Amino acid sequence: MPSGFRSDERAVEGMPIRLLVAVTVGVAAFGLLVPMADQVEQADRTELTVEPEPRQVTVEPGDTATVRLDVATSDGQPVRAATLVVTGRSVSVENGPLIFETGANSTVSFDIGASPTADVRLSFRPQQSHGTVQLRIVPPSNSEYVDDLSNPDLTVRRTG
Known part of the structure; x- marks a missing residue:
C-alpha cells in the first residue's frame, strides 16, 4: 500500500x-x-410573421395578380430590411426560389401567375387547379428578430 x-x-x-x-x-x-x-x-427574441394580401389569389392562364406581403412582429410592429424567400410548396415556382427585401414601409409587392411577365412564375401540373407558395422570412442582420414559427402560405387558384 x-x-x-x-x-x-x-x-x-x-x-x-x-x-x-x-x-x-x-x-x-x-x-x-x-x-x-x-x-x-x-x-428576448421577437417573432416575425408575414401577412399576404390577399391570402388567396386567382389567376387565369397567361395572366398575373399582384400580391402584397407585410412583414411585422407578432404584436404588429412593421419590420424594415427583412428578406422574404418565396418558394413553391404544392405548385412549382419556375424562376425560384425568389428573394425580396422589405423597404421603408416593411412591404414587398410582386406579380404572381403563369405568365412569362410575372415576377413569380408558377408552373401548375396538368389537371392542377390550385397550389400553395411558401413564404419564409430572414430577419434583418444584427437584430433581435427570429422566424421560428411557420408563416401562412399563399394559395393560388388557376382558372380555365
Whole structure:
C-alpha cells in the first residue's frame, strides 16, 4: 500500500467518496442548467410573421395578380430590411426560389401567375387547379428578430 499522496498511483479508487459524489452532482447540475440558460437567451427574441394580401389569389392562364406581403412582429410592429424567400410548396415556382427585401414601409409587392411577365412564375401540373407558395422570412442582420414559427402560405387558384 502506498505511503503518501504523491506516491498513490490509484485512479478513481483512491479518491475520497465525498469528492467523487460532489463532482458527479456538479456535472449533472451543469448538464441541466446549460439548456435552461439557452432558453433564457431566446426569450428576448421577437417573432416575425408575414401577412399576404390577399391570402388567396386567382389567376387565369397567361395572366398575373399582384400580391402584397407585410412583414411585422407578432404584436404588429412593421419590420424594415427583412428578406422574404418565396418558394413553391404544392405548385412549382419556375424562376425560384425568389428573394425580396422589405423597404421603408416593411412591404414587398410582386406579380404572381403563369405568365412569362410575372415576377413569380408558377408552373401548375396538368389537371392542377390550385397550389400553395411558401413564404419564409430572414430577419434583418444584427437584430433581435427570429422566424421560428411557420408563416401562412399563399394559395393560388388557376382558372380555365
